[in-house]
Amino acid sequence: MSGRPLRVLLVHPGAGLYGSDRMLLEAVRAVVAAGSRALLVVGEDGPLVELARRAGARVLVRPVPVLRKSALSPRGLLGLTGRSAVSAARDGALLRRLRPDVVYVSTLTVPTWVLLARAHGVPVVCHVHEAEAQASALVQRALAAPLLAATRLLVNSEYSRTVLTRSWPVLAARSGVLPNGVQGPAGPVPPPPAGGPIRLLYVGRLSRRKGVLVALDAFARVLADGLDAHLDLVGDVFGEHADFGAELADRLRDSVFEGRVTVHGFDPDVYAHLARTDLLLVPSVLPEPFGNTAVEGVLAGRPVLVSDVGGLPEAVAGVPSARLVPAGDAVALARALVDAAAALPDLQERAAEHAPVAARRFAPERYRAGVVEGLQSAIPARSRRWPGERPVNGR
Incomplete structure (x- = not known):
């Protein structure tokens, strides 16, 4: 023209x-x-x-x-x-x-x-x-x-x-x-080698509304029940929420998390962390308008546990390896973690098969x-x- x-x-x-x-x-x-x-x-x-x-x-x-x-x-x-x-x-x-x-x-x-x-x-x-x-x-x-x-x-x-x-x-x-x-990874992301603790990942702002404390409560429960697992937290605390940052730091000092939780801070390379992950957690307490992080997990071929709130269910609609969990319910999230760990090989296979479908959709x-x-x-x-x-x- x-x-x-x-x-x-x-x-x-x-x-x-x-x-x-x-x-x-x-x-x-x-x-x-x-x-x-x-x-x-x-x-x-x-x-x-x-x-x-x-x-x-x-x-x-x-x-x-x-x-x-x-x-x-x-x-x-x-x-x-x-x-x-x-x-x-x-x-x-x-x-x-x-x-x-x-x-x-x-x-x-x-x-x-x-x-x-x-x-x-x-x-x-x-x-x-x-x-x-x-x-x-x-x-x-x-x-x-x-x-x-x-x-x-x-x-x-x-x-x-x-x-x-x-x-x-x-x-x-x-x-x-x-x-x-949502930009996917450069290529297929194979799951981590079998053996050792199950690797769990949270990505996003470290805040109350994002459900970080709910994830920690659920994680403490599964550790107490004998699940061999490790949780990675990737993200930072928003500047005006310093009080929550102090509360989170205090919670992480609990001896149950010693050697079991790693806080990485913000990292734009989400897929590097997903490559080392077995299960992605998106535990938001309050409604999210969408769910970029959940989509990134699906694109990487990872099973995802997602709060059933707001626009998050839309982000994982039709994904066979995604599981919806009541928002803010640490007991339900812990139960979903145990169930997903038991079915991990099957969930990983379904996740890998669906990743190309999600890549076209998003x-x-x-x-x-x-x-x-x-x-x-x-x-x-x-x-x-x-x-x-x-x-x-x-x-």
């Missing part, structure tokens, strides 16, 4: 390499591969920044007002309003200078960008990766209210969409489900195509020049 490449402004609150961060990176790749110019505004510096630049985006690190539940208190709301007012003038000037064809807002936690872009007449696609179903109805409506200004919504699971449209039914007509695209290429389709649907037809332009490598 003729004409200049589309200009896409992407906005993301953080710069880590967890679930929504990785999906933002895939969105950048989608934009660049479609021949359009990608500018990423990110709220902090971190490993995502360099990866986005390598993917072809120009990256601008600047403060991004983030809507958290704490901001819904009078004091929190006052602080957010002040930060939003300061950023509105600066970010409005950026919009006028760049004149993007569409703005892609990653997560509903940066609502000021949705409102600001629409105020400047720019179409907005918001990609929703949250589902705060445990919050009060009033809080849920407040969190989702800015999305009423969005042109188009992409949502990462049917569960997330249900939570969203329960608050604002009018959003159903402009939203579509796009399951996350292919990053499928995800990128969905992002492009969502962005294109938000742009008036007369303005579309996409796809077909030559990649511009972020210039």
Whole structure:
């Protein structure tokens, strides 16, 4: 097609390499591969920044007002309003200078960008990766209210969409489900050699809501019952949850875990850890909108024990080697661990057979195509020049 490449402004609150961060990176790749110019505004510096630049985006690190539940208190709301007012003038000037064809807002936690872009007449696609179903109805409506200004919504699971449209039914007509695209391992991942302790793995934020303490309680039970096992924890404690980090450290000092638990910290190479793993645990206590970690386990051909809550069942739907466990129930998780250990060879065979199926279902290429389709649907037809332009490598 003729004409200049589309200009896409992407906005993301953080710069880590967890679930929504990785999906933002895939969105950048989608934009660049479609021949359009990608500018990423990110709220902090971190490993995502360099990866986005390598993917072809120009990256601008600047403060991004983030809507958290704490901001819904009078004091929190006052602080957010002040930060939003300061950023509105600066970010409005950026919009006028760049004149993007569409703005892609990653997560509903940066609502000021949705409102600001629409105020400047720019179409907005918001990609929703949250589902705060445990919050009060009033809080849920407040969190989702800015999305009423969005042109188009992409949502990462049917569960997330249900939570969203329960608050604002009018959003159903402009939203579509796009399951996350998850990069699999470079090739088949053989199971660890038989013999020795059964290797269990937890990957993700070390937090209460992710069920780390539930996993430890279940692990202590199976050790007491004589199961020879080792648990690896891969992840870190979010900065504002230092109190939980202290509680976790105290729990790990229990003598029952001596020589049985290894804490690795954050590591982006999940598959290196999965290669040494027999069973993956995804023990979330509160609803998750999706389950990237569960999908990574399936892609690596590993049996997975997953909490039956939120969007996690969608992530492992139809996977013969996945087992759903009641959320927050250490006794049930311990029982599932013992059962899975007894059936491990059969579960491993089923997991290996299903991995290629999951690789097609969650292919990053499928995800990128969905992002492009969502962005294109938000742009008036007369303005579309996409796809077909030559990649511009972020210039």
